[in-house]
Amino acid sequence: MRFMVLVKANKDSEAGILPKTELLEAMGKYNEELVKAGVMLAGEGLHASSKGARVKFSGNKRTVIDGPFSETKELIAGFWIFQVKSKEEAIEWVKRAPFDGESELEIRQVFEASDFGPELTPELREAEERLVKRMAENAKQ
Amino acid sequence: MTRSDTHRTIDAVWRIESAKLIAGLARIVRDVGVAEELAQDALVAALEQWPDSGVPRKPGAWLMATAKHRAIDQLRRSKLFERKQEQLGHEIEAQQELAEPLLDAAIDEDIGDDLLRLVFISCHPVLSTEARVALTLRLLGGLTTEEIARAFLVPPSTIAQRIVRAKRTLAEAHVPFEVPGEHERAARLSSVLEVIYLIFNEGYSASAGDDWMRPVLCEDALRLGRILAELVPNEPEVHGLVALMEIQASRSAARVGPSGEPILLLDQDRSRWDRILIHRGLAALERAEKLGDALGPYALQAAIAACHARARSADETDWVRIAALYDALMQLAPSPVVALNGAVAVAMAFGPAAGLELVDALTSEPLLKTYHLLPSVRGDLLAKLGNFCEARTEFERAAALTRNARERDLLLGRANACAVKIKEQGACETNNAN
Numbered sequence: 001m002r003f004m005v006l007v008k009a010n011k012d013s014e015a016g017i018l019p020k021t022e023l024l025e026a027m028g029k030y031n032e033e034l035v036k037a038g039v040m041l042a043g044e045g046l047h048a049s050s051k052g053a054r055v056k057f058s059g060n061k062r063t064v065i066d067g068p069f070s071e072t073k074e075l076i077a078g079f080w081i082f083q084v085k086s087k088e089e090a091i092e093w094v095k096r097a098p099f100d101g102e103s104e105l106e107i108r109q110v111f112e113a114s115d116f117g118p119e120l121t122p123e124l125r126e127a128e129e130r131l132v133k134r135m136a137e138n139a140k141q
Numbered sequence: 142m143t144r145s146d147t148h149r150t151i152d153a154v155w156r157i158e159s160a161k162l163i164a165g166l167a168r169i170v171r172d173v174g175v176a177e178e179l180a181q182d183a184l185v186a187a188l189e190q191w192p193d194s195g196v197p198r199k200p201g202a203w204l205m206a207t208a209k210h211r212a213i214d215q216l217r218r219s220k221l222f223e224r225k226q227e228q229l230g231h232e233i234e235a236q237q238e239l240a241e242p243l244l245d246a247a248i249d250e251d252i253g254d255d256l257l258r259l260v261f262i263s264c265h266p267v268l269s270t271e272a273r274v275a276l277t278l279r280l281l282g283g284l285t286t287e288e289i290a291r292a293f294l295v296p297p298s299t300i301a302q303r304i305v306r307a308k309r310t311l312a313e314a315h316v317p318f319e320v321p322g323e324h325e326r327a328a329r330l331s332s333v334l335e336v337i338y339l340i341f342n343e344g345y346s347a348s349a350g351d352d353w354m355r356p357v358l359c360e361d362a363l364r365l366g367r368i369l370a371e372l373v374p375n376e377p378e379v380h381g382l383v384a385l386m387e388i389q390a391s392r393s394a395a396r397v398g399p400s401g402e403p404i405l406l407l408d409q410d411r412s413r414w415d416r417i418l419i420h421r422g423l424a425a426l427e428r429a430e431k432l433g434d435a436l437g438p439y440a441l442q443a444a445i446a447a448c449h450a451r452a453r454s455a456d457e458t459d460w461v462r463i464a465a466l467y468d469a470l471m472q473l474a475p476s477p478v479v480a481l482n483g484a485v486a487v488a489m490a491f492g493p494a495a496g497l498e499l500v501d502a503l504t505s506e507p508l509l510k511t512y513h514l515l516p517s518v519r520g521d522l523l524a525k526l527g528n529f530c531e532a533r534t535e536f537e538r539a540a541a542l543t544r545n546a547r548e549r550d551l552l553l554g555r556a557n558a559c560a561v562k563i564k565e566q567g568a569c570e571t572n573n574a575n
Contacts, residue, residue, distance in 0.1 A: 038367030088153035
């Protein structure tokens with residue numbers, strides 16, 4: 001299974017302050033370990049929210065709001081995607097990450113084909129077939 | 142944390158640590174079987190103690206320390222220790238190593254070499270292919286006997302026996318725990334790649350049973366390949382194999398229909414292809430291309446897979462390039478199956494008649510006599526040329542040859558479609574109707 005590991009933002013990451021050299025080095029080593037174990041599929045760090053934007057949807061309306069955003073703890077500063085056998089394995093890997101001080105990481109399972117195969121298909125398929133049929137009938141008229 | 146939570150955590154720790162643990166121990170005790178038993182003992186100790194004591198902060202180091210203590214106990218008890226003069230030197234060395242203070246760093250530093258030795262010994266040519274597969278999944282993949290048995294649809298006792306016998310064979314043959322020397326390295330590495338790709342293929346096109354795919358095996362093979370690519374980063378064919386597996390795995394979700402039926406490559410919904418895996422596959426192929434002058438067989442197959450991955454729709458596939466790559470593959474690793482695939486590419490690039498000519502030349506090939514894809518491909522080309530009578534016969538023949546239930550349905554479906562066309566056209570000539 002796949003998990004996305006979300007690194008929450010903090011004051012420093014939001015202020016655009018890069019981690020200290022030691023932490024960067026430790027993080028490099030940690031990433032190397034993940035790659036060597038065949039676990040890390042992808043991973044990136046994100047710039048501060050001041051360089052980002054939000055697009056709000058309300059009916060047909062789209063409103064663009066430029067960063068920065070205030071609720072620091074709910075913002076994301078980076079992510080990894082892990083390929084592992086269980087949530088516990090993802091947790092064990094995350095526990096080895098070299099963060100110090102106050103940090104929070106969130107682990108979320110990524111949807112995969114097998115997650116919706118059987119549950120979604122019969123009804124949806126039928127609905128789709130009805131739609132196709134109706135479109136064909138409409139085309140004839 | 143509840144007891145079952147702890148057990149799940151121990152499973153996870155085992156999956157992460159077991160290969161490193163066994164590899165490190167094998168270097169010390171010089172016997173993979175003994176190393177695995179010591180590691181298992183440490184696992185049992187963890188299962189006994191962690192539910193009460195909690196999971197240690199460095200679980201890998203805890204397991205290694207526990208296993209090393211057992212190793213020291215065994216060495217002390219071993220009568221060989223007193224008797225065998227010639228082994229004394231080595232065992233003293235081992236004792237010293239065991240007595241070393243346990244620095245996590247020290248364990249991690251050399252672990253790459255130990256892991257590589259474990260890879261080579263698990264895929265050693267004294268073992269049967271089946272034994273290599275089982276041992277690799279067990280020692281390097283961290284799978285239990287039951288998991289391996291389930292993946293290969295055989296009773297656990299069969300796998301257990303295979304592993305016991307494999308470990309005995311290695312011990313009896315005195316296979317050294319080392320990375321093979323320069324002169325045999327290429328052959329030994331190709332055995333390793335073969336084992337990994339075999340595991341992948343067992344998962345990707347399940348050769349028996351009702352499932353078209355057993356994705357768990359694909360994931361294990363991919364993980365082994367990715368690990369190997371970091372252990373020997375300068376071997377182009379390792380990256381070639383990883384590229385091939387990544388790109389093939391990227392299509393997993395698209396190659397099975399809603400009721401479990403297989404969907405062939407050109408009919409697949411490409412929006413369901415896994416972009417992360419394609420990206421990784423293309424990157425691995427690029428690594429292989431940068432390392433070698435000419436692509437090896439795995440890299441060539443990956444390059445073919447990459448042609449499909451790069452095409453936004455089936456119509457945009459660069460079939461001329463694919464036909465050329467198959468040609469190169471034929472020079473390097475000629476086989477009737479490669480020839481058949483090459484013929485398909487030629488048919489796509491230059492028309493079904495050109496392809497059929499090449500396929501017809503293969504019908505007398507003894508190795509393809511029971512290969513369902515030969516009549517399947519021939520049926521497809523004949524149908525494209527409008528010869529539905531012969532095509533139907535070929536699809537029926539292919540359906541009778543495949544061992545996969547889903548694929549059989551697909552082939553019978555195509556035979557039926559031909560029958561409908563035949564009805565529309567009238568009837569078959571007598572020599573074609575049967």
